[in-house]
Amino acid sequence: MNSEAPNPREPVSGGAMDKVVERRGLSNKVKAGIAAGALGLAAIGFYAYAPSGNSQTVAADRVTISTVQRGTFDDFLPLRARVTPLLTIYLDSVEGGRIEEKLVEDGATVQKGQLLAVLSNPELQLSVLARQTDVSRELNSMRSQELALAQTRLADERGMYEAKAALDKAERQHAREAALAARGFIARKQFDDTTADLEYQRGRYAVQQRTRSTDERLQTSQLAQLRQSAASMNSSLDVARLNLESLKLRAPVSGQLSGFEIMVGQSVNRGERIGQIDSPGANKLIAGVDEFYLGRVQVGQKAVIDQGGKTYQLKVTKIYPQVRNGQFEVDLQFQGGEPQGLQRGQTLQAKLTLGDPTPAMLIPNGSFYNDTGGAWVFVVTPDGGKAVKRNVRLGRRNADFIEVLDGLQPGEKVLTSPYTGFADKDRLDLQQK
Template identity: 65%
Template sequence: MNDMSVIRITQEQKLDRPQSGSGMDRVVARRGIPLNLRIAVAGVAAILVLAAIWWLMPRTGSQTIAADRVKISTVSRGTFEDFIPLRARVTPLVTVYLDAIEGGRVEKVLVEDGATVAAGQPIAMLSNAELQLSVLARQTEVTQQLNTMRSQELALAQSRVTNERTLLEAETDRRKAERQHDREAALIGRGFVSKRQFADTQDDRDYQRRRVAVLRNGQATDERLQASQLAQLRSAAQSLESSLTLARANLDALNLRAPVAGGLSGFSIQVGQSLSRGERIGQIDSPGRNKLVAGIDEFYLGRVQVNQAAVLERGGKTFRARVTKIYPQVQNGQFTVDLQFIGPEPADLQRGQTLQARLTLGDPAPALLVPNGAFYGETGGNWIFVATPEGTSAVKRPVRMGRRNSEVIEVLEGLEAGERVITSPYTGFADKDRLDLTR
């Protein structure tokens, strides 16, 4: 009992004693991060930040662009058809312009604009009093000159007749003198003719001979001079006749006529209107015969040749044409060619109508092809942007391109089949070497 009391007192004493807590708390030692490790971590973080900034910053020679702003096409192998599309304008094959040869006042208009006329058909009548008086005066002058020349021709003819008559008389006198000389020569030996008489007869015979010789020489000289003079007179007469014919033609030109058959257009003169010499009054187009006039990019100037074939479709039918003339003058980046139909042409063609045609430049051939696009106008076919397989970027690459048509371009060097290239315009980034394509 006493022991138990002692124990209770002891526990109570322990309970009454203040608790210090030293028996329950434990001192924990603090452990810090090493300084070297902290420096290394900070350096790596700084490098990562700088790398991210460098990656996000636009680099020199590159540009970021949305992928949907560009057109990406695939390089493929196929058959290159060497042609170019043409936008051709229908023009009459033959056009004859009508000008007023002589000016005057319009008295009558015989046909209407748009009518079909025959060659030589009168279309209008003019009057010109001054021209008419001038032609009449010219005709009178020419007639007087012709009459004078004919009088000179008559005088020359009469002179020739006179010379021939004189020569005939001289020939007759010579023959008489020779016969008289022959008779007296037979009688002088018999004494029937005196020597004096015979000497006179000889002198007369010699005189007649010389006279005939002189007249013949003179007649030959006159013939040459007269022939030359007659030739000059006849030439002058022809010139005067031509002048008179021209004057009459000028007067007849007041009656306007259609020089060829065809459709009359641009003919809008009115009665009472005054026309000056050489004024354009209309034109006549060849009926049912047309040609095509087309403008072609100057890039093809060295490849287009006369007689190259062209094809056009109209109304479900195919029509053929050929190049007949090339105009090498370049205007606004184009030159012009004329094409003429081979065989029949469409029946419903109208002047000024526009048709689509294809001009063949060469035979089809297998080739590496890239779709034609606006990029060619900025690169000239010397380089192109090639997209990576992932499509996240595109890099400028030098290439060599050859022939092209409206659909594809022939690739000679620098690309492989299956590669993808940007064929849309390069406006705004043509000077870059790399494109970053964002989705």
């Protein structure tokens, strides 16, 4: 059997002796398990260290932390008040017209009754003249009626005298003839005529008395009506003249004139306000008060201001319950003297006393109250690392402190700075530097 022998000159390759060696590594299942474990650890770390939806991290040096403490609560309310004249009289044009003269400038001090300006109103002047003519005509007519009534009264009196005289004469004649007739010296017919005349005069006198009584009653009533009508017409004429006089604008009181900016030639309407007079040297304060205190402010409560190194006492004299922009207004009147040199519109700081000082648990007043309404606060944990939301019950407030009624203990710390940006969170993580 022939076999082919290798050629000793050819190089030996060794190919027949090499084997592929497989490297051992991690299987795909193992790799998947490792990846899943890493993700789990990352998730655990994230949930452990990342803030939750109801928490937020806040730098500790950006918030104000205050301590709950026991003390005395001074129940007062700081007010910012403006100076206003105690008495202000407004000047309104009673009748419209054209400004003919302006005798006083704005800001001047005027005296009661001083002439300030003169207006003209031709229509009003003609109306007053016509009214005066009508009244004069009516008064003349009434005087004529009074004269007629007086003449009637005189005629009645004259008739009474004549009737009485005739009656007396008839009685005397009858008395003389009665004695003669009894002795037969006078004819019977003549005596009967004398008797008939006496009866006639008696009846005539009685009728005249009734006539005079009736006329007197009617005349008295009619005269009273005429005099009442005359007085009413004279009053009407006085009013018309007064309206005409109102074209001369005078100061109703003494004081400082302000807002008097009319010009000569200017036309003003009836009832138009053309200025005001402020009482000199007598002022009051008007202060705005938060609507929260509407039920606690009463007329008669005391207030004080410090001005020029002195303390001045005031009293609440009027409360305006209308609320505008979250505030209502009160009038404060000085009790005794008032500071010198006060100017209208000047602002002063006042303290209104709402109640007597009482022991209480207190926290410093802060802007947090505007965000929570006093219903809850953030309370700092003992380690100082967190602040947790807690419901509380707060009471009275002044410029410095808020009264704590329930929910906090002395020594606890709370956040009193604004809660803007995290008022909806339940927990704050306080990050220390």
